[in-house]
Amino acid sequence: MSRFTTHMLLVEGEQDKRVIPYLLDAHIVWGDNKSEFPTNIEAYGGVDDLLAEGEIETQLKTPKLQALGIIVDANDSLDSRWQQVRNRCLTAFPELSETLPREGLIAINDDGIRLGVWIMPDNQTSGMLETFLSQLIPEEGDELWDYTEVHLDEGV
Amino acid sequence: MITSFRIRGYRGFDDFELSELRQINLLVGENNGGKTSILEAIHLLHSQGSPAAFRSVMDRRGEVHREDNEDRRTQTHYDVCHLFQQHRIAQGTWFRLESSGSSVNNWLNVRVLVPDDYEHGDTYSTDFRDKFDGSNVLFFEGSPAPVIDALPLSPKNGLSARQLDRFERNVDDNQCPVFFVTTESQSAEFLARHWKGVALTEEEDLLLEALQILEPRVERIAVLGERPSSRSSKSGVIVRLKGERTPVPLGSMGDGMWRMLTLALAIVRSRNGVLLVDEIDTGLHHTAMSDMWRLIISTAQRLNVQVFATTHSLDCVNSLADVIAEQDTPSESVTIQRIEKERSRSIAYSENEMVVAANRGTEMR
Structure with a gap:
């Protein structure tokens, strides 16, 4: 069976769906067509849509599912975001810890399903995918970054 | 109403439980995954192990053979061994079906007794020795009490059709309405x-x-x-x-x-009873399925019928979700349950989950 149907990654929206494969591509072979992708990325219409009652629960019930990943932004509060995600997963993963591990969550339940959760930017602070991406840029000397910062400031 | 159902040792199931059952229950899952076996098990249990129910279960599967009896007449015998997970009749072979409901718990235990079991000691009725004369025996226990308590097996471990006929005449099938609609017309x-x-x-x-x-x-x-x-x-x-x-x-x-x-x-x-429908979408075009579900749901509520149906059809699953989504308030009277034999429990979808999964195109079957 193609990993496409056994491995799922849930993200907030279409932009995340486009960025994340580039990040993953640096670590794992991505493949050229859908059947070779290491995971199927499902984009929602925003974080509220992803966290609506029943969405994560039904993804976790997908036949033959082996692994489900969830990437969401912490925005203003990491703790409340983690609680929201955790509540959606508790039926399938009753033993999830109250706090999100700083290296992100990887859990396995009795059915052998793996659950991964990463809350942007780093499972520790508030922020979002963009915060995480900005941290990938070297501290000094990136011309495009410097140029963008300056011109954005001017715009503001 | 049955709210949970447990099967042990019946056909492909070692120990399997369905819970969160509702008035309308649609069973999905792969071929040979045990959906029909679950309908059969509910049929056997809720007809109090009636010989007619046993007979129809084995008839549908073609589990019959011809066997010569003592006076060299050929007779139809049922291959009861296939009802047991091990597909064989031996000392200690058994299956057990249990259902819990809002008001009453039912169970049915069917066990193979060999002569050794009943010829010595006083565990079983003393007349077994005279009645069964060295045969293997199917022994029935349960609550409510099964229609029959024991049936002898032939030398080849078949259950003679004639034996079942004799009991069928003594049983009032309408005591507990349970109705099985097969795929055949x-x-x-x-x-x-x-x-x-x-x-x-x-x-x-x-x-x-x-x-x-x-x-x-x-x-x-x-x-x-x-x-x-x-x-x-x-x-x-x-x-x-x-x-x-x-x-x-x-x-x-x-x-x-x-x-x-x-x-x-x-x-x-099936008023005030149980309706079992194998492949409920059989013969129906997908455009007719929503209306079919509306009819089934409203009639089941009105006549107090609990429905268990199976399907492989995506249209059938989605049309049920569509009908649920039309409701102003969730009634929690419908569930989809996926059967995967390798698990110990069914995967149950609530009404909200059915609608969410259907809208997103998440696979439920």
């Missing part, structure tokens, strides 16, 4: 038999309504109760169509019409 004789209980009652309108889902021109139905001709099992049911001068045989109108009438009759005859 029911005979005209079946329709005629059950039509009698419906004709000229308010439920007759329901049958008309069912047929009108597929053919709005149907105005009246008549079941003539004739002996079906030898060439056709579908003679004897006619309908009047708007604008047509002569009645039309239902059999000439396509399998879906016959199926709809069967479903409607079956649910009416």
